[in-house]
Amino acid sequence: MREFLEACLYDLDDNRIIIYINEIKQQLSPRTARKRLIYIRAFLKFINHPLADHIELPKIPRQKKIVVKPRDIRQILTEADSKLKERYALKVKSATILSATSGIRAEELYLLTVDDIDLENRTIYIRAEIAKDYEDRVTFFSREAQEVLQEYLSVAKPDKPLFSKKSLLYHFGKLNTSLRMKHMRKFFSQQSDRLGMPTAVKKILMGHSMRNDVDLGYYDFQDEEELKKIYDKYWKDFKVIS
Secondary structure, eight states: OHHHHHHTTTOOOHHHHHHHHHHHHHHSOHHHHHHHHHHHHHHHHHTTOTTGGGOOOOOOOOOOOOOOOHHHHHHHHHHHHHHSOHHHHHHHHHHHHHHHHHOOOHHHHTTOOGGGEETTTTEEEEOTTTSTTSOOEEEEOOHHHHHHHHHHHTTSOTTSOSSOHHHHHHHHTTSSOSOOHHHHHHHHHHHHHHHTOOHHHHHHHHTOOOTTOHIIIIISOOOHHHHHHHHHHHHTTOOSOO
C-alpha cells in the first residue's frame, strides 16, 4: 500500500490511480497483479473512493491439468538406474514409488525416519508433528515399493531422515522429467480412481481435511486394520514395472 500511495504522490486522483493500475497489469503476472489490486480495491472501498467499484481484476489463465500415469513413474525409475550411482538411484526409486503408492505429501516424505515405517506390514506412520494438519495418521505402500525400500534401507543411515529434500531435488534434476515428488501424490490420487478405490478411503489415506465432511469426519472413519484391507484390495499387487 505504501508503494501505491507513493506512486500516487499521496493524492488519490482518479488519473493517477488508473495509471498505476495499468502499470501493474503490464509489468506483473496476472496472478501477482490480481493480488495487489485486491488490496488496493479493498483500501479504496474502505475510504469510500468512487473508483473502487470500477477496478477490474485481471483473469488468471487456467493451467493445463497434469495427469500422471504409470509410464511416467516407470520412466523415473528406469532413468534413475541408468543415470545415477547405485546408492542414489535406490534413494530416488524408493522415495518415488513409496510416495506414488502411499499418497504421502512430499514435505512429509522429507521428514520420514526409519522408525516411521513398518516395512513388514507395508505401513507408514505419519507423526502429527510432520503432518500438514498436525494429526497422526497411517497409510500404506505396495509390495513393489516394499522390495525397493528394503534394498534402500540396507544401505541408508537410520539416524537421519531417509529422504532429504535437498538430495532428492538434486538427483531429480539429473533425470529427463519435469515431475517432482509432489507429483507422486497426484499420481496416487489419480491412480486410486483408475483402480476403483472408494474416494472416502483415498481421502483418509492422503490426510485430506475432514472438517467440512460430516460423513467422513464422524461416520465413515475406518481403523488401521480395515483401511489396510481396503488398500490392499486395490494397491497391494499394483506394479509400475512388470
